[in-house]
Amino acid sequence: MISVATEKDGSQIRDIAARAGVFSQEEVDCVGELWEEYLSLGSERCGYNFIVEQEEDQVLGFACYGPRDLTDGVFDLYWIAVDPDARRKKVGYRLITACEDEVRKLDGRIIIAETSGTAHYEPTRKFYFDVGYLIEASIKDFYVVGDDLMIFTKRL
Amino acid sequence: MISVATEKDGSQIRDIAARAGVFSQEEVDCVGELWEEYLSLGSERCGYNFIVEQEEDQVLGFACYGPRDLTDGVFDLYWIAVDPDARRKKVGYRLITACEDEVRKLDGRIIIAETSGTAHYEPTRKFYFDVGYLIEASIKDFYVVGDDLMIFTKRL
Numbered sequence: 264m265i266s267v268a269t270e271k272d273g274s275q276i277r278d279i280a281a282r283a284g285v286f287s288q289e290e291v292d293c294v295g296e297l298w299e300e301y302l303s304l305g306s307e308r309c310g311y312n313f314i315v316e317q318e319e320d321q322v323l324g325f326a327c328y329g330p331r332d333l334t335d336g337v338f339d340l341y342w343i344a345v346d347p348d349a350r351r352k353k354v355g356y357r358l359i360t361a362c363e364d365e366v367r368k369l370d371g372r373i374i375i376a377e378t379s380g381t382a383h384y385e386p387t388r389k390f391y392f393d394v395g396y397l398i399e400a401s402i403k404d405f406y407v408v409g410d411d412l413m414i415f416t417k418r419l
Numbered sequence: 420m421i422s423v424a425t426e427k428d429g430s431q432i433r434d435i436a437a438r439a440g441v442f443s444q445e446e447v448d449c450v451g452e453l454w455e456e457y458l459s460l461g462s463e464r465c466g467y468n469f470i471v472e473q474e475e476d477q478v479l480g481f482a483c484y485g486p487r488d489l490t491d492g493v494f495d496l497y498w499i500a501v502d503p504d505a506r507r508k509k510v511g512y513r514l515i516t517a518c519e520d521e522v523r524k525l526d527g528r529i530i531i532a533e534t535s536g537t538a539h540y541e542p543t544r545k546f547y548f549d550v551g552y553l554i555e556a557s558i559k560d561f562y563v564v565g566d567d568l569m570i571f572t573k574r575l
Contacts, residue, residue, distance in 0.1 A: 287489075289489060290489060293488065332449065333443075333445060333446060333449060334561055334562050334563075335562065335563045336563075372560065373558075373560065373561070375558070399556075399559070400555075400556030400558055400570065401556060402529075402531070402555055402556055402570065403555070404528065405490060405493060405529070406489065406490050407490075407492075414558065416558060
């Protein structure tokens, strides 16, 4: 079941981010920082919304999204990650669909998902293509030299 | 003379942002919010650096830049604005050159300047082209429908 994340989900969210296999330590730390802001300020004030898919008390995956400042109806999908032990159950698909449903309710027009252009992120890019996202823009050598930014978007 | 902005410059910075003629009220407010963070936390902790060009005690223009999270050497030029009464004195040119010099010192490789694709921002885009920036990417209907995001970059 997908629901809004609450305090008790924090340690499993961090754990999944660390074990997902696609995030650097700096990125895992960033997930933790957004989570702290989400808990202490609330989603409205901090601009980050966390949702989780759970099976009983176990978190199988999470996503984090929020409105882009200074735009009318653009939302960023900041993070989406699935427990490696829960792959092939369409957890990612249900999470991103839930994000899109919530963004639609908030009159969102566009979701942006940024990822890397390296071979390591090929499964991530395939996931976004499979769920209807397109690469609308890219910036060469963004993360480091040889690692381009790929900006996926989906019109809702 | 260009220098790091200090507390006394705050009211003139906000005033220039409001009078520059290119920023919405929401954007002017955003400048004010970044300024408050810069004053209260310092540039290192908040990630925003403000510089000003002054003539005696008068601020003629300001720029705000900072490192992009999760990248190695990418910096955003968040804001650059010149007092309308101080146009045609190359204030903008000196401010952006000073930003680039500071970014180089911090081992920055790329500066990103985001702006709008509408006719109203044609002078802004011309300014970026004139100082060596290129449109590397764009996102359609980003700010609102009909108002595209133009992502200018410069390799240092």
